[in-house]
Amino acid sequence: MKYFDYAATCPLDREAADIYIQASTKYFGNSQSLHEAGSASANLLESCRQEFSRLLGVDQAGIYFTGGGSEANYLGIMALLSAKRKQGNHIITGGAEHSSVYNLMKKLEGEGWDITYLPLNANGKIELANFIEAVRPETVLVSIQHGNPEVGTIQPIIKMADYCRSKDILIHTDCVQTFGKIPVAPLASCVDALSISGHKFYGPKGTGAAYVNPKLAWKPYIDGTVHEKGFRPGTVNVPGIAAMTAAAQKAHSLMDTETKRVNKLREALIDSLSEVRESIGIFGTEGDEQLPGILGMAIKGLEGQYVLLECNRNGFAISTGTACHTGMLSPAKTMSAMGINGKPAKEFFRISFGRETQQEDAVNLGKMLAAIIKQVPVV
Known part of the structure; x- marks a missing residue:
């Protein structure tokens, strides 16, 4: 996994x-x-x-x-x-x-x-x-x-x-x-x-x-x-x-190098989705106002929970929001606070990177997400 x-x-x-x-x-x-x-x-x-x-x-x-x-x-x-x-x-x-x-x-x-x-x-x-x-x-x-x-x-x-x-x-x-x-x-x-x-x-x-x-x-x-x-x-x-x-x-000693490395992982994953970019929403901002290790996303027409289960089935662990919120029927609080409600709010899922994440893993996850989009009819 x-x-x-x-x-x-x-x-x-x-x-x-x-x-x-x-x-x-x-x-x-x-x-x-x-x-x-x-x-x-x-x-x-x-x-x-x-x-x-x-x-x-x-x-x-x-x-x-x-x-x-x-x-x-x-x-x-x-x-x-x-x-x-x-x-x-x-x-x-x-x-x-x-x-x-x-x-x-x-x-x-x-x-x-x-x-x-x-x-x-x-x-x-x-x-x-x-x-x-x-x-x-x-x-x-x-x-x-x-x-x-x-x-x-x-x-x-x-x-x-x-x-x-x-x-x-x-x-x-x-x-x-x-x-x-x-x-x-x-x-x-x-x-x-x-x-x-x-x-x-x-x-x-x-x-x-x-x-x-x-x-x-x-x-x-x-x-x-x-x-x-x-x-x-x-x-x-x-x-x-x-x-x-x-x-x-240790976290402080590695902070600068990890930030640069994680930024590259983020870019690699997003680049691997270039063919299906129109079907994907990416939340958040850029630069100094963004934590590079957190990538909030949505695939238009697919519930985040479905994406999570497909990822899990293919050997990737992602989430649909904070762990303290998981299991609730309501969408992620961030979506509601951003004014995103109903079905679009439930499309949200989160990918987050860490020390053990390799660039190959990030690219493969992106390819797998792209495959999900191509295989399932998106309304």
């Missing part, structure tokens, strides 16, 4: 796996324990915290390790709401946020918060003018993902953060799809909170991190919590965090 679903999850890097085993056997003490074994774990944990602060270019006092990106999103947003700078009950978010953010917003709506969901333009981007127009005197929080997980569009978070600062509005961004793939440090120092997830950059599943500006007086979501300075309950997964840190270091 040729894997083209790296935006959903990545295999664990072997070097990170070795670090996990070493940390599990040598640094097994609870990092909160006062004995020597606990102190050794605590020292390793703080070393990891320091490394993430270096990679993000932020104060290590604001780094908190979590059980994944979803938890980092949830707790990061709740921390900001507990530390809002002014009175108000209005929140702005994107119309295609990850389910962990979207579901939290729906929960907050039920508790009396007023939520604005911003649409995406034809390229999957939130228009800055629309964002500014949505801001009200009572707006206290903005939460918008940095990189879209379905079409790969990168949002203008730094510009949004600058505007939020001028209005005393706190801003959180979900960097799960972008950390380790493009530089995140330039925006990290501009926002009040961000989230990352280890398994998106070849770290272990069940690991993540949140950054919350340490200058904010946030309150623990669960009273009495002691782990991670009250940010989350539960024994800290030191081995997992150590492995995630190693994976993050």
Whole structure:
């Protein structure tokens, strides 16, 4: 099986796996324990915290390790709401946020918060003018993902953060799809909170991190919590965090070369579809506003799920959207946020590239998609 679903999850890097085993056997003490074994774990944990602060270019006092990106999103947003700078009950978010953010917003709506969901333009981007127009005197929080997980569009978070600062509005961004793939440090120092997830950059599943500006007086979501300075309950997964840190270091060291390589894979796949280009829709944008590793597509007249099953039958693993959305009858949230509904929305499927993807594999996938188009009558 040729894997083209790296935006959903990545295999664990072997070097990170070795670090996990070493940390599990040598640094097994609870990092909160006062004995020597606990102190050794605590020292390793703080070393990891320091490394993430270096990679993000932020104060290590604001780094908190979590059980994944979803938890980092949830707790990061709740921390900001507990530390809002002014009175108000209005929140702005994107119309295609990850389910962990979207579901939290729906929960907050039920508790009396007023939520604005911003649409995406034809390229999957939130228009800055629309964002500014949505801001009200009572707006206290903005939460918008940095990189879209379905079409790969990168949002203008730094510009949004600058505007939020001028209005005393706190801003959180979900960097799960972008950390380790493009530089995140330039925006990290501009926002009040961000989230990352280890398994998106070849770290272990069940690991993540949140950054919350340490200058904010946030309150623990669960009273009495002691782990991670009250940010989350539960024994800290030191081995997992150590492995995630190693994976993050490697991802950053390979970032430039991988970006160039993945861009070539993307171009090769698209070129292999030249004969059937009129039957294919490609979503997203180009250049610095696009994650090269994510390719959102549609074959006119064919449901994405059919394309996925045909790909699977022929030895290629692709997806019809984010894994957290799979199984639902509704189309991908990005399609709805872009104003694409009905049958055209269900035509969407996603191809995503990773370290193990070879150019030959990308070309063969393109040829196989072309064969599907030629064999099936497209209405």
